[in-house]
Amino acid sequence: MHNFKQLIQNKAGAAAIMVGVAVPSILGTAALGIDVGNWYLRRAELQSIADAVAASAALEAKYGNEYGVSSAHGEAELTGVDTSEITDLTISNPPVAGAYTGNAAATEVSITAPGTIFFAGLLFDDVVNITARAVATAGVISEACMVGLEEIDSKAILSSGNVDLVMSCGVASNSNHDQSIWVNGNVDFDVPFVMTAGGIRDGGGELDDTPTQENARRLDDPYEDLTPPFFSGCDHNNLHVTSSIDLSPGVYCGGLQLNGSGTVNLDPGEYIMDAGDFSIAGDVSVYGEGVTIILTSSSSSYGSLKITGGTDIDLTAPTDGDYAGVAVYQDPNADQDNSNKITGNADIALEGAVYLPVGQLDIGGSGDYAGECTQVIASSISMAGSAEILNNCEGMPIRPMGPLRAQLVE
Numbered sequence: 001m002h003n004f005k006q007l008i009q010n011k012a013g014a015a016a017i018m019v020g021v022a023v024p025s026i027l028g029t030a031a032l033g034i035d036v037g038n039w040y041l042r043r044a045e046l047q048s049i050a051d052a053v054a055a056s057a058a059l060e061a062k063y064g065n066e067y068g069v070s071s072a073h074g075e076a077e078l079t080g081v082d083t084s085e086i087t088d089l090t091i092s093n094p095p096v097a098g099a100y101t102g103n104a105a106a107t108e109v110s111i112t113a114p115g116t117i118f119f120a121g122l123l124f125d126d127v128v129n130i131t132a133r134a135v136a137t138a139g140v141i142s143e144a145c146m147v148g149l150e151e152i153d154s155k156a157i158l159s160s161g162n163v164d165l166v167m168s169c170g171v172a173s174n175s176n177h178d179q180s181i182w183v184n185g186n187v188d189f190d191v192p193f194v195m196t197a198g199g200i201r202d203g204g205g206e207l208d209d210t211p212t213q214e215n216a217r218r219l220d221d222p223y224e225d226l227t228p229p230f231f232s233g234c235d236h237n238n239l240h241v242t243s244s245i246d247l248s249p250g251v252y253c254g255g256l257q258l259n260g261s262g263t264v265n266l267d268p269g270e271y272i273m274d275a276g277d278f279s280i281a282g283d284v285s286v287y288g289e290g291v292t293i294i295l296t297s298s299s300s301s302y303g304s305l306k307i308t309g310g311t312d313i314d315l316t317a318p319t320d321g322d323y324a325g326v327a328v329y330q331d332p333n334a335d336q337d338n339s340n341k342i343t344g345n346a347d348i349a350l351e352g353a354v355y356l357p358v359g360q361l362d363i364g365g366s367g368d369y370a371g372e373c374t375q376v377i378a379s380s381i382s383m384a385g386s387a388e389i390l391n392n393c394e395g396m397p398i399r400p401m402g403p404l405r406a407q408l409v410e
Helices: 002-009 012-063 068-077
Strands: 089-094 105-113 129-140 144-148 159-166 170-173 181-190 195-196 199-202 236-241 245-247 250-258 263-266 271-282 287-288 292-295 305-307 312-316 326-330 339-342 348-369 374-389 406-409
Touching: 012 068, 012 089, 012 105, 012 129, 012 406, 068 089, 105 305, 144 159, 159 170, 181 195, 292 312, 305 348
Parallel strands: 144 170, 144 374, 159 181, 159 374, 170 195, 181 199, 236 250, 245 263, 250 271, 263 287, 271 292, 271 305, 287 312, 292 326, 305 339, 312 348, 326 348, 339 348, 348 374
Antiparallel strands: 089 105, 105 129, 129 406
């Protein structure tokens, strides 16, 4: 009995037993920690790929270009991360999960690859898959409010003579000609940026302090989807106004000519110029709020915008409806040599977009061209005067136009 008591009280070798039991657990935990650390590292690498691919895919979607899985793999390789083990790469526009589900302005990217297993295979039989996900949108970062849409010819933007242009938004040309933007004479641009898909010919203008970019990507036309309204008949024929009058929206067959003197008030609505000009001359003053001038045609003849006189002109675009934010709209079926003018010595404020997609626009004279929220978009624009154009567009739903940038939102 005495020997038995000594035996059960003997603690020699207990530490060895405890160590023998604990060591496998400690080593297993350490080994699993190494694998988990590698998985976190791999996920960070995959996340960088997902972010890059989502940003590129969102930009291409915004530009209306296809961006498939092959393009995504090419973009992934540019990150410098090993992409050889990616087992699944999915691009969804719009996203199928998350806060941006169904939002066509967003693009979702999901990437899956196996995690490297050093020791965890002793504990798990299944393959460990690592997934990263990103969602991006793309939008205008710097607005341009004077844009030439011409894509081939020179002088899509031309400034010559004495030009003093002050704008809180940029100047851009979509022409890839090496003289896409032509600046000549006593020209001073005080604008945030000047950019072109082609080149700039500076023949003495003051562009030294203005950020410029040549060979840039063309800007998308945000009004390209707009179409002329359906109309029939005539509310007026070749109307010529020479004294004060209040006018109503409608179809002005042969256009509308305002000159002489007096004050013309335009009630809110759409003024459809059917095969005729919208013309302001003489000493007339013209006012209108919630107004869109539409230059279209029920035949093969199209009119133009011609402001060559006047004393005070203040036209503001509507804030709702099909032509929200558009003060002047030209039918894209108009003649390619269509000529438009904003010249003379009037005080002119056109609030909203002046959209002349196939016409040339001449801006000149000694008038005061100022607008708190103005876009001037034409096939080509020629300036030979002073203008102050601002982009304080709170409450005016113009469509932003300018260089794009992608933004990660998830």
